[in-house]
Each structure stands twice: as C-alpha cells, then as structure tokens.
Amino acid sequence: MSSVTLTRYYAAVDAGDLDGAMALLAPDVRSAILLPGRAVRGEDRQALRDYLTGRGDVVRRHVPLRQTTDGDLEFVYGKVVEDEGTTTGYFLASVRIDEAGLIAAYQVAFDTELSLLPDA
Template sequence: MSSATLVRYYAAVDAGDFDTALALVAPDVRSAILLPGAAVRGEGREGLRDYLSGRGDVVRRHVPQRESVVGDLEFVYGAVVEDESTVTGHFLAAAKIGPDGLIAGYQVAFDPELGLLPDA
C-alpha cells in the first residue's frame, strides 16, 4: 500500500469515510478542484467536506496509476471509475504536505477525455 498521504485520502474518500479522509487534511487547507466548466475553490476542511458530500450517490473510485513524492509535494495521476466499470475520466492531483504531515494545499484537475496511460 502506498504511504502517500494523497493516496490514503482518496482511499478514504472512495470508502465514504470522510472523517478519516479529512483527518489527513489541515484545518485551514486551501483547495482547488478543477472540473470541466467549473472550478471549486475553498479554504478549510469543512469546505472539502461540503464538496464531497454534495457529489451525490454515484459509486466512484479513484484508481491511482502513478504517484510521486518530491520533498513536501505529492502528485497522483489516475482514472476515475464509476459503478465499478465505467472510466469517466482522469485526474492529476497535487498536495502540499505541511510539517505536521497533513495536506495543507490541494489542487486537482479532472478531464473526461484525455487519458495519458491505458486503463487497467
């Protein structure tokens, strides 16, 4: 299993365990979630909780295909799979990890068309 904080965050989000996911995030996190036609920007853990809670009941899973840790920055690239079978697109995420080991900054871009790697 990966030790990257960002990968653990996605695993908890995908399990619907937002409390565990947000325990990996600094209380004053700054975030940008870049979606086709919209950007969701926020500050604070509760802003992320609101976003996650508002996504609806779709069964969604992040499938990391590559990850890298460079100093205090983590990067993850992967596919988003819905209902265990449909790849809806790909994401590229970066996280700044604070001295306390928590995600202090989070930026992710999702694209429903371009995939850089073949889906497994």
C-alpha cells in the same frame, strides 16, 4: 505503489470515510478542484467536505495509476471509475504536506477524455 498521504485520502473518500479523509487535512487547507467548465475552491476542511457530500450517492473510486513525491509535494495521476466499471475521466492531483504530516494545499484537475497513458 507505496501509500502516500494523497492516496490514503482518496481511499478514505472512496470508502465513504469522510471523517478519516478530513483527518488527513490541515484545518485551513486551501483547495482547488478544476472540473470541466468550473472550478471549486475552498479555504478549509469544511469546503472539501461540502464538495464531497454534494456529489451525490454514485459509487465512485479513484484509481491511482502513477504517483511520486518531491520533498513536501505529492502527485497522483489516475482515473475515476463509477459503478465498478465505467471510467468517467482522468485526474492529476497534487498536495503540499505540512510539518504535521497533513495536507495543507490540494489541487486537482479532472478531464473526461484525455488520458496521459496509452493503456489507461
């Protein structure tokens, strides 16, 4: 898989490099994180940083399984693995990339059960 901005964002988040992850976001990035039973919405980088720091100290990794781009949109489908062995669910994320190459809008849906891929 080639490296798109969204996969670089997840790699930085997973490595604990929040400054690096935030550098990939436009200052006024709009976001929606759709979790089972709730949605977390934001209007800037700080909202995403607050969400990420509020998740606790679990060792968590985003494993991209599929990705594609279409113009200024990027899409990634993958699974979330905790403690290097337990799949906790599956995500479908999309972003819009602005003219500066930064993530201007971010939307992700996470489900603990449904995998779109039979082998995931």
